[in-house]
Structures are given as structure tokens and as C-alpha cells.
Amino acid sequence: MSLATPAAVPLTRRSLAPDLARGLMLLLIAVAHAHMYLSGHQSGFRGYSLDGGLLDRLVAGVQILLVDGRALPMFAALFGYGLVQLANRQAAMGRSRSQIRRVLRRRSLWLLAFGFCHALLLFFGDILGAYGLVGLVLIGFVQRTDRALLRAAVAGLVLHVVVLAAFGLLTVSAPKGDTPAALADPVEALVMRLIGWAGMTPTYFAASVVSAFLLGIWAARRRLLDEPAAHRELLSRVAVVGVGAAVVGGVPLMLVDTRVWVPSTAVSIAAYVLHSLTGIAGGLGYAALIGLAVSRMRRGTPGPVVTALVACGQWSLTCYLLQSVIFTAVFAPYAGGLGAVAGDAAASGIAVVTWLGTVLLATALRGRRGPAEILLRRLTY
Numbered sequence: 451m452s453l454a455t456p457a458a459v460p461l462t463r464r465s466l467a468p469d470l471a472r473g474l475m476l477l478l479i480a481v482a483h484a485h486m487y488l489s490g491h492q493s494g495f496r497g498y499s500l501d502g503g504l505l506d507r508l509v510a511g512v513q514i515l516l517v518d519g520r521a522l523p524m525f526a527a528l529f530g531y532g533l534v535q536l537a538n539r540q541a542a543m544g545r546s547r548s549q550i551r552r553v554l555r556r557r558s559l560w561l562l563a564f565g566f567c568h569a570l571l572l573f574f575g576d577i578l579g580a581y582g583l584v585g586l587v588l589i590g591f592v593q594r595t596d597r598a599l600l601r602a603a604v605a606g607l608v609l610h611v612v613v614l615a616a617f618g619l620l621t622v623s624a625p626k627g628d629t630p631a632a633l634a635d636p637v638e639a640l641v642m643r644l645i646g647w648a649g650m651t652p653t654y655f656a657a658s659v660v661s662a663f664l665l666g667i668w669a670a671r672r673r674l675l676d677e678p679a680a681h682r683e684l685l686s687r688v689a690v691v692g693v694g695a696a697v698v699g700g701v702p703l704m705l706v707d708t709r710v711w712v713p714s715t716a717v718s719i720a721a722y723v724l725h726s727l728t729g730i731a732g733g734l735g736y737a738a739l740i741g742l743a744v745s746r747m748r749r750g751t752p753g754p755v756v757t758a759l760v761a762c763g764q765w766s767l768t769c770y771l772l773q774s775v776i777f778t779a780v781f782a783p784y785a786g787g788l789g790a791v792a793g794d795a796a797a798s799g800i801a802v803v804t805w806l807g808t809v810l811l812a813t814a815l816r817g818r819r820g821p822a823e824i825l826l827r828r829l830t831y
Contacts, residue, residue: 559586
């Protein structure tokens, strides 16, 4: 079978903004996940150490404001956006609505399978499974009306609040223990990763991405990232309101998780819910910012930095999985063992270096598809 399937768009013809967004957001994903491999410390709502040094607390505070709960919904919006692009390409080839839906379901099902394998072998905080599950359940909305989309997005927000409140209560009431990444026995760690993934994927992670996924479909219908220059006014509003809401809404939890403020349990949970809700706005705001940046670029070949980030975005699935491979090798007690001695700041530093490494790899192999992308396409088509 040819590596370039009939539905695959040549890399040189892909829209710039979505791939640039994916490349940049992989940095946020890296720093949001690296500290989840640490152990031996009591942690707060977002998993940061409550007894870290000054630098650790500063890093945790910045990431709670700008990273945690912001990258996940942005990738969900880009996932919804990409499914619409795929559906449009299928329609242009003369496929029927039922045929298009089967392709989209097959892609989502295999993404769920990727997530299962990712959790089985590497990382209990896998997010691929949630995207695949949401795609399977809500794939019909790719062909539903805008009104149905927006109503479902509002319903998703309500569900999100309920799930967040439940998980917030569980966080403050459950015994504090280490994550599966801290277990020295690799078999025991594997079992605990699967248990955590099976519980978190259909609840916390899925509820966190529903609204952003649906709004990504809405945005794709208007080609907001394909033609950002034609939508600067709307993108500007989304960027200002979204990022502003995320920063303001993240302040209470930042103060709680860095122990600057120690309020009651009810107030702490409310801060946690507010942080995650405004994170959806922040993720959409980040995507809008990148669209605006692309709209202001001069015509012609992008510069080397943009080219490198776009290459990473085109390898987003491969680079995301590579992050987990490296983090496991560095932090796991049955591998590098740094998870027991590193702090939040050190973990974030390792995450940045890891992300840079994946950017360099994708750039060096620019023009080729990543191995995970090739496999997903072969399985889908």
C-alpha cells in the first residue's frame, strides 16, 4: 500500500496555522505531563509538589496559569477541526455521507486503540483515548447544524462542571499516594496505568474535551485557521477574551496549589473547577493567537523557526508518543529513576529539552510523514 493514501493531503499543501498550533502546543503538553512522572511528594489539584522550593513553586504557578488545562482543550479543538477537513476531502472525492462517517469512526476507533497502547506501555495520563472516544460518540455532529453544535457544547460544559466537582472532591478526600509512574515494579505499574486510564478516559478527560471538540468543528466550517486573514476580527476577540479568561480564572488555583492561599475545601474545589472551565477558553484563545500570527506573516516561504514548528506539528502524534518514551526512560524507577529526586522545575526543564529534540527530529525528516501518522492512516484507510 502506498504511504500516501487517497485521502492524504501532501504535506506541502496542508494549512499552516493548524500545524503550527500543534507544534507549539506540544511544548505545553510536554511541560504539563513531565511533573506527573515525579514521586515522593504530596501534590495539589494539578499534581505539583506542595513542598517544593521557590523555583519549583514559581514554575508550578506559571504552568497552572498558562499551561495546565489549556493545551488539552486546544488539541481537542484541533482534532474536531481536522475531522471536518477530512470529511470535506472525502466529500470532494464523491463519498457518501455514510461512507464519510465510517472513515471518521474508523479513525477515531484506531486513535482510541493508540491511547490504550500508550497507557499500557508508557503513560497513565494518555489523552489520545479521550479524543478517540469523543470522536466515536460525537462524530455525527460533523454533519449536524450549527445550532445543534452549540447546544451540545453548552451541555458539554455542564457535564464538565459536574465531573470536575466530583474529581475535585476526590482529590481532597482520597488518600495521597504515588502515581503509577512511581511504581518500581514495571508489571504493577502497567496494571495501575490501565486502571487509571480506564477510569479517567471516559470521565475526566472525555468531559474536558467535549466542548472544545465541538467548537473546533464549528470553527472548521468557517475555515478560521485555513483563512485566518479573512477572520482577523473574530480571531482577535477570541484571543483576547480566551487568554484573558484563562489567566484570570487560573489565579485562584495557582494560589491554592502553590500554598500562597489555603482556603476551605469548598473554595479550593471551586477554584479547581474555575481553572479548568476557563482553560477551555484559553485553549481556543491560543489557537486564535496562532491564526492571527499566521495571517500577519509575509507571503512566501516561512522562516526557519516557523518551518521547524510546522514540521513538529505535522508529526504531532509521533512527537507526542516520543515524549512519553523519553519521560519513561528518564523518570521511571525501573529506568532512569530521576522521578524520585527531581523537582517540578527540573522536570519542566527536561520537558523543554525533550520537545526541542522532537522538533529537530521532525525538521531533519521534513517532507516525510511521522511513523505514527503513517500507521494511523494505513489503519484508517
